[in-house]
Amino acid sequence: MNHISAGDTAWLLAATALVMLMTPGLGLFYGGMVRRKNVLSMIALSFIAYAIVSVQWIVYGYSISFGPDIHGIIGSLKYLLLFGFYHKVIGDVPALIYVAFQLVFAAITLAIVTSACAERIKLSAFLLFGLLWTTFVYDPIAHWVWGGGWLSKLGALDFAGGTVVHISSGFGALALALAIGKRRGFGEYNMEPHNIPMTLLGAALLWFGWFGFNAGSAVAANASAANAFLVTNTAAAVAGLSWMFASWIKEGKPGSLGFVSGAVAGLVAITPAAGYVNVSGAIAIGIVVGVLCYNMMLFRIRKGLDESLDAWAVHGMGGLWGAIATGIFATRAVSQYTGLIYGNFHQFIVQILAASASVAYAFVVTFIIAKFVDAVVGLRVSEEEEYVGLDISQHGETAYT
Amino acid sequence: MNHISAGDTAWLLAATALVMLMTPGLGLFYGGMVRRKNVLSMIALSFIAYAIVSVQWIVYGYSISFGPDIHGIIGSLKYLLLFGFYHKVIGDVPALIYVAFQLVFAAITLAIVTSACAERIKLSAFLLFGLLWTTFVYDPIAHWVWGGGWLSKLGALDFAGGTVVHISSGFGALALALAIGKRRGFGEYNMEPHNIPMTLLGAALLWFGWFGFNAGSAVAANASAANAFLVTNTAAAVAGLSWMFASWIKEGKPGSLGFVSGAVAGLVAITPAAGYVNVSGAIAIGIVVGVLCYNMMLFRIRKGLDESLDAWAVHGMGGLWGAIATGIFATRAVSQYTGLIYGNFHQFIVQILAASASVAYAFVVTFIIAKFVDAVVGLRVSEEEEYVGLDISQHGETAYT
Amino acid sequence: MNHISAGDTAWLLAATALVMLMTPGLGLFYGGMVRRKNVLSMIALSFIAYAIVSVQWIVYGYSISFGPDIHGIIGSLKYLLLFGFYHKVIGDVPALIYVAFQLVFAAITLAIVTSACAERIKLSAFLLFGLLWTTFVYDPIAHWVWGGGWLSKLGALDFAGGTVVHISSGFGALALALAIGKRRGFGEYNMEPHNIPMTLLGAALLWFGWFGFNAGSAVAANASAANAFLVTNTAAAVAGLSWMFASWIKEGKPGSLGFVSGAVAGLVAITPAAGYVNVSGAIAIGIVVGVLCYNMMLFRIRKGLDESLDAWAVHGMGGLWGAIATGIFATRAVSQYTGLIYGNFHQFIVQILAASASVAYAFVVTFIIAKFVDAVVGLRVSEEEEYVGLDISQHGETAYT
Amino acid sequence: MKKIEAIIRSEKFEDVKKALESKGIIAMTVTEVKGRGEQKGITLQFRGRTMEVDLLSKIKIEIVVDDSKVDTVVKTIVDSARTGKFGDGKIFIIPVEKSIRVRTGEIEK
Amino acid sequence: MKKIEAIIRSEKFEDVKKALESKGIIAMTVTEVKGRGEQKGITLQFRGRTMEVDLLSKIKIEIVVDDSKVDTVVKTIVDSARTGKFGDGKIFIIPVEKSIRVRTGEIEK
Amino acid sequence: MKKIEAIIRSEKFEDVKKALESKGIIAMTVTEVKGRGEQKGITLQFRGRTMEVDLLSKIKIEIVVDDSKVDTVVKTIVDSARTGKFGDGKIFIIPVEKSIRVRTGEIEK
């Protein structure tokens, strides 16, 4: 048995708890944006996504993601139910907390995808979809990038999951949105957020938890964690302001929703880069991603696309930019890896390649899974169920009296 | 002065903060479930429970719980006001953080009991009741199990407080509910939760904080903490799904409230076991507790019992099952202790004994205290005060304008 | 490169995340207290304060606060953009996490000041005001007390920011309130809190985060952190009860808002003292501050002063009392420093001096900045904008539908 | 045609709704309101102080029916909403000149 | 003078408002209500069970106008609020004896 | 018997309530509404753009009284709710045929 560092373990325990909180935080973030009649459904989807992945991960998800590599494609089933893991050590932390840390990443990724089916998915369909998605989309990509698969062999950098978490969920959401179709009345009626303070609270929890996400990804309490912590905060703050100013100029009013959407976009974009860039890089990444994702959202709306809560615009495109930006701004001041600014064209190309492969894979496989679930149990609720709202029709509950 | 481990201390500091957050989290969890006119009262009861215990604990509560043992029954008053504690070390952490960690446990336990008197208790009565309850119910049981008292000598296992926290509060709540009587209109009118998203937020904070609760109980950042962390999450997720499916089958609709109630039940049940079982054991414990507590809630309603927010069904019965389950699923894969599955019948019997003694003690003493407080200051508000709601009648406030 | 302690770093990473959460927590705390039409504005001000400081701090704020001292007045610009900080170590933690820890302090300080301009400030004016304030008020005082400036040379004690954070923001808020003027209808109409549960949630997050604030200020996971943790909790609980009883006696009803205001006052007052007093001292500090700040609030209302959300009464006066109380209750049981109770009259005088200087500086400079901003862009929205509310007029949003 | 406006206790609403249904009165519009009657709400005593809680939450039910049905509706509401204590509520009968169904545009008088 | 009380689908409110504006009808009072019509809301099937969602969220618009404008207002609302499905809403015409402007105290009949 | 429906500024509600009390008018029903008058709410200028905030929060007070008291109630409301600026509100007088007290079932005309 290897040596365990209590300090590194202490941080990973705390970081895992922080990341766990992000999933209900995301539920609130999304829940505030939907109409009053769907808020419980929206929050419940996050909780249920979390629960599905929590079980799947310890049974076989961890194993196929992080188990012994099979041809660079997938992990083996060797770690089923984590037998014998109590005494294992990974790096210098107990293996079980590493498993838990990876679990909370897998969980929130599925939760992000629920953006696409807001206010119209059948609960039973989501249970099936969720299990398939985490198994066939998340786990393979996690294996490719972090579990010793082909992308890691290629040298792709993804510190905390720009590709694994955000590209996969963002482009997955896009595919799911296309498969499930628009909400009735989309583009016709007002579908304004019913409770923006709830969304702001959710954003606060996301920002808070993201420190665990990115700084925890150092899997140690060291300078790399400290750097990840600070650049994470920098990118979030800068991107929040950047989106706010962009919308201020374009629409004349800087919404609070715009600020927090920008902050989330900043958090997304810094995720893959957090272990490789310094604060100057974070500022650049943040400025760009705020303007970029804001315009992607406008583009999405212009196209009449009901990717309802903008997982694609924010996580998909933000993650894509982050992956590429890692290949630009990686600096020797922070790690051994360098990017375009150091003339490292190779890394830049690898980043684009890895991101593109993940975009394509996530999009295509998600679309297939969604169509399959639609054929088997039907993805959508009936028109009347949608009209009365998912809280009543799927859960038999009313959020507020 | 012994050696302090910065790593273990770092985790215990973080864990204590996490557990602290559970008490207002519980306030929100309960606050969402009551009617609009009592929400401030409900949240305030948690805050005030926390404050009462915070003061009592450092003055004498810690001392009678963890002070030098007197005949296995109670601790001595030696540690009054914690004089000289700054330089003490417990295990390898500063004694003061150990005191704080134990404090937040004592605090939430009293907060759980407020379930029983929701929407009808007089604030002044609760101040008195709370002080007596924490002194005469919580502190002795804590001493018996963790402070070197007779149950610990018997060999009863309770990793993070299935008996000390959940059995005592759950069965205490039952006794208090019987003593204070039903809410007016209970069983007649609709008393639906006024704000389920608030309850979901509360549940999220409970789940989050529970990682501190259970993994913190290792009092170290080690493999035991990592195991506790992961099994805690597993049991919560499984039990959430288990309650959800049970209610889906029985009532035709899986409520979001059902999911989070199940998750809390899972967290309760894994609490005593978290240091002794592995993920497989956690799955078993979670499946059972979800179905069990759901049916206990139905039973409670059928009996016309107004234990208003189900502390008994969830904490009492969930804690009871957890205590027994520890004696079943304890496995050598995780610690030196074993349960029934290893043929250790002795441990199983000890667990039942310890749990039963605590059930009886908590129920009887709570009932006596409640009746005493009723006689001295009156437990309940007047009919008119109950009608206008406790927010106005006890606090002079209106929650929402 | 010095040695890094993983344990101490683990705690500082967690503590920094905790403190970060306080700023949106403060946003909710304040947001619940304003009228429904200004809630988004109020929460957004906290987020935006956080963002402004996040950028300013890494660009030059940290440098002028903690950079090489210039005549005891201000730090130099040597640490601009933190070049080369990745490999630096401060104490035994990576410099970058120390920078982040200090950042979140600076951020919440500016957020506290927003109390004074609730429901009437122009967003653009706040952007300018915020940048000037953090540069010309916060950074110098931080330098004087913590960055090697004249107050630290004088021997003033301020463990976690009673002077730097609370006096500066509280008296700054007072000056800003005078400069911006009353809300229209103040003293005439009802301006009751629109959502007290939101305020209670905010208070819970503040309390939770404050453990990072105070115990993190030990910059180590040691006995000093443990002591800070416990006395912080003690003062908060005691002061919550103290304010509650004071208002119970005076007004006949103990509000939940009163309890949490008291708790925040307790947290404020213990902040400078947390590394120097024991639990007995904390009890004394808490009792006094609850009664004191409650009466300061009544005084403020009697004077017809619209320092709208009582940053002055709670943070200003609470911080002042805390600074002085540190000079009274500092005890050798906890550190080498002593106060009046040990006959150390010198420390007592130094505390009063440092506090008074900071009061004067913060008040005067804030007033000048406010007047300057008013002259340049105008501090207040128009009468009609104030009437329809800042959510619509400044952000183009409606909080709830 | 008349509009019956009944202001009743919130907690009695379910009972009233069921009672109306059993009489075949289905259509209705419901609003959350606050109100006080002539006795001015409820007075609480607190440590020698008096506190009035005058505006209590109520439910307003509006039902438009033919003149012939007014008495049935009123009686049904009175019977199902009554507790016999102050605060039980009031019913007002207001003339309606005509009613139009949006779906079809058809007019009833 | 008449009060036009229209209870319409919430999601049609913006359309109705705009349609009225285009006819010069600006003044109005709007309330969030719940309601059901004669067909008793919506019935959902769930695992063999039937569940009625009877009270659905609606918007009530109140507009007081001169008798001469009643037909225009009614027609405008009917045209803009209609979807042709159950639940489109109802409009009631109620007599108003007079109206007073608070700002000036002036009375209109 | 008349129903007086007054739509007033929310922030004036406490003043109006007290003024009515002082005239012995206690009973009332209160609803939160949104509304706009003929001048169409408030127009804000923002960076050269115009933004209309048309629906502002208002309080609707409903009071049913004998015909003899109508003028007192109206005058009291007008006096206490007025600020003299646009948006002060409107009062409508609507006939009520009868009123029934739920507690006793007694009818007033």
Ligand SMILES: Nc1ncnc2c1ncn2[C@@H]1O[C@H](COP(=O)(O)OP(=O)(O)O)[C@@H](O)[C@H]1O
């Ligand atoms: N004259 C009135 N005008 C308007 N609303 C009234 C009037 N009288 C009663 N109400 C409404 O009816 C509700 C119940 O009236 P209340 O007087 O309490 O009933 P009871 O007389 O049976 O005790 C009040 O809260 C108020 O909303």
Ligand SMILES: Nc1ncnc2c1ncn2[C@@H]1O[C@H](COP(=O)(O)OP(=O)(O)O)[C@@H](O)[C@H]1O
């Ligand atoms: N007789 C009535 N009295 C009061 N409100 C009514 C009445 N009929 C309909 N309503 C209101 O109008 C709304 C729409 O009515 P509905 O019957 O659903 O329209 P439609 O007949 O076009 O389907 C209902 O939800 C209810 O609020």
Ligand SMILES: Nc1ncnc2c1ncn2[C@@H]1O[C@H](COP(=O)(O)OP(=O)(O)O)[C@@H](O)[C@H]1O
């Ligand atoms: N014709 C009307 N029909 C219905 N409600 C009206 C009408 N006119 C005014 N109101 C209501 O009265 C409120 C105040 O009216 P407003 O025109 O702003 O007062 P003023 O004319 O004194 O400025 C409006 O917000 C609206 O709710």
